[in-house]
Amino acid sequence: MTRRNARGRTRGDILAWLLIVLLFVAPLASLIVGMILLAGEEDKRSVVAEPVFATITEAEFVDAVEVTVAMGWSPGVTVKAPSWSGLVTEIGVAPGDAISAGTKLIRVDGVWRVAAPTSTPFYSPVTKASSKSDVAMLNSLLRSFGLDAPGDSWKSTTLSAIRQFALDIGVPDARSVEAWDPAWVLWTPFSEGTVGSVAVSTGQAAPSMGEDVIVGPPQLASASITAKEGLTLPSWEEGDQWVLRTGDISIPVQSTDLVASGADLSTLARALGSTEPEEAQGVVEREVPIQGWQVPVSAVHTDVSGALCVFRGGASGRLDPVVVEAQRGTIGTTRVFGELKATDQVLVNVSEIARSESCG
Template identity: 35%
Template sequence: MGVNATRGANITAGVIIALIFVGPIGGLALAVWSLSQPTSLDAKTSAVYMQPTLESFADEQSVTVAVSWAEGVAVLAPAWDGVVTEVAVRPGDTIVNGSNIVRIDGIWRIAASTPSPLFRPVSSDSSSDEIAAVTALLRSLGYRSSSKWSWETVAGIRAFAKDRGVPGHATVEAFEPSWVVWLPAGSLTLSEVGLAPGQSAPSLGEQIAQGTGHISALDVTSTDGIPLPDPAEATWELRSGDASAAYLGPRMSGVDDVADFSARFADTKPEELTGVVRRVEAIEAWSVPSSALFVDADGTTCVFVRGASEGDPAPRTVTVAGAAVGQARITAGLWPEDAVLVNPGDIVGDAQCD
């Protein structure tokens, strides 16, 4: 009896003995193991093929989010005179550009998101920056105005003054800074309001409201060691519980970009969150074992599919979009009928992809 035959006989005998002493379940496992062992010392590696599966991938990955908080923004009064007759806001309200804040001597004062606070009447004699701020504010509120001072700008100011209840609005020639309250952000949720009907109008620089504490930055790190995605290549979102934001990179510091996180976690102000980063729109891709990918000497990535005959695998250049542990995702280059070579490194040698 030859060496190989003797070895095969020994393995078979070992399995039979194992079945007697180990029992049916353990014996089955040993039998499967014995069948997977080579029965010849010089057996060649066989080509292994499999059908790829078309799946939908959101490429969701777990992340840890370090949260940096800033104190709430103080809302300050411009130069006012008179008596507060009505208050339009209370704690918990969110104010935006154009929101009514307070009525003083019958004139409504609104929130205005301008590059900086207006500090004097803006007219045809004002600086170009001041005029640009007022004309942009008028347009944002739906009033007609050109980008430079013009009769149209004056008409827009008069329409604005009329809607606020300004006496003599039909003859005004300038935009008064007392008509607005400077809003330093696109939106602001209030935690405190220091206004009440009947009180004297707050003086210049006096705090009239306080914004809730808000997130100044989110620092995102992967918890599973997988590199974070590049937001330039697709649209991604960051989620933690019910809070969500467009994922813009490992550090997100725009107040408006993280506004939903600020609003949802304002009460507890956590310093760290867990969450996920995932695609907004899932992609469809063919899933194949990572071992099926082959990179040739020119750096081209391909897979090999079953050719006309069993021993003739054919290269197919593919587009790879991400991967998971042990799996690669191919978005172009494969067809449903393809059978992919799982072990090209053992079969094709130094082949080229094209």
């Protein structure tokens, strides 16, 4: 046999074996692999998911949100001197003291000068010949001092009240005075206030007309709150009661603009007025905590009608739907409100067990 014939036979054998592999071995291998894969899928389908339950936790929620309070300040209200002369012999108030009708503020030449929150300052003596409006304003003031001065017209009771007041503040010959002296009082543009500072001191000459005697604490001209980055303030329209807490101060709030919403900022102003900071840190939280339940996020089911519920484990493996209201929560949990008990366990893998169930 020649070498050429041998090489031809070898090539033929190789082609024959390749043909056998292509026609028989490859399809057989593919069939075997397909049967293995099919068996695996059948095994997967034959595995039935088992219900997984978790306990629930009852808790109080205040929904605290860290905030920054931005503040703008304005000068405090001042109490000005009337027409005085003499020497300041005593100071009756100190920073932080409250001022109201009749508060003894300063003593000049031994006579106390007291706070008078009238609608306008007295600019001249008041006698029985004065205008009806001046007499009415005087009678009202004397009554606020606790004296007997009924009505709006000049009566014997008016003069008696004037003399008693003059006696109380140390006016010489008080029982013989015939008129009201406007120098006995300092007009205050508020019914109640607080002393921020006293602008006079004992031993100095009495301040001239229009000079400061008492300076009120700085006032908050603006105040607003913003949530820290990544946090959200509550929805004020929901009607819940919220408070701003900063330091030891607690203020009811219903808006981010504290001034526009009418929040009482007097406590905040008193606490921070000495330093007048532009910002303060605090929290906004519920005034009264609410009770609720913490459940895993996956336990809350939404049915085709849009209702929300959780499935409570019942007797004999039964699943009892409990309609709930869901609110914000923490990572992995949701807060819900509904007819649940501390001993309840809720279905966690709802998507596997009860995906098509109704909450009704």
